[in-house]
Amino acid sequence: MSKPSASPRTEVRRKPQRAHHDTATVHAIIDQALVCQIAFNQGGSVHCLPTACWREGEYLYIHGANNSRLTQTLLEEECAVSITHLDGLVLARSAFHHAMNYRSVVIYGRFTAEDDPDAKAAAFKAFVEHVSPGRSPLVRPPSRAELAGTRLLRLALDEAVAKIRNWGVEDSEEDMAIPVWAGVQPLALTAKPLQPEAGCGEQMPPAPPAFIGRA
Structure with a gap:
């Protein structure tokens, strides 16, 4: 554990040796994510929904429509956000000791709105660059009407x-003689061949994020 837990909610009790509270580790995991899962309470019912995300500084950003019940609820209620990268299947000699290699982050708190048009424009530019590096100068930026119709929310990473x-593999000593393959099957997110729209075949192809490999 690299530094103390930020709060009781971020104290890992199950296998605490796997916990990391340092900013660099939390940021690195978030920066390799395109989607997060948000768990929240709405009208007495618990929901968990996926949405696109990105990080700028000490905040996690998401966006949605101005009239979205989700975005309004997230401004009013506490929530938990989770991000997970599956890095490998750990195949043991016993069924019980099979596992997965992963990197995950959980963030607690309440989202706040960013309503300044210039700040919103800069954040959405950063989002485009997160999804496809070098693309923001090539595409039309959001219009004032588009910015006004989109709610930008951010969540502080103080409680993560x-x-x-x-x-x-962590097999038991008595299982070591079982004649079966054991080890790790690495996994990674991979970009498949592009599927261009008609009329843009001669344009420079986009680059995937650096954390995504190519098929």
Whole structure:
């Protein structure tokens, strides 16, 4: 554990040796994410929804329509945001000791709105660059009407914790003689061949984020 937990909610009790509270680790995991899962309470019912996300400084950003019940609820209620990268399948000699290698982050708090048009424009430019580096100068930026119709929310990373497993098999000594393959099957997110729209075949192809490989 690299530094103390930010709050009781970010104290990892199950396998605490996998917990990381340092800013660099939390940021690195968020920066390799395109989607997060948000758990929240709405009208007495618990929901968990996926949405696109990105980080700027000490905030996680998401966006949605101005009239969205989701965005309004997130401005009024506490929530938990989770991000997970699956890095490998850990295949043991016993069924019980099979596992997965992963990097995850959980963030707690309440979103706030960013309503300044210039700040919103800069944040959405950063979002485009996160999805496809070098693309923002090539496309039309959002119009004032588009910015006004979109709600930009940000969540402070003050209350966040990472959890990581990145090693091999942990078989029991009595299972070591079982004649079956054991080890790690690495996994990674990969960009498949592009599917261009008609009329843009001669344009420079976009680049995927650096954390995504190419098929």
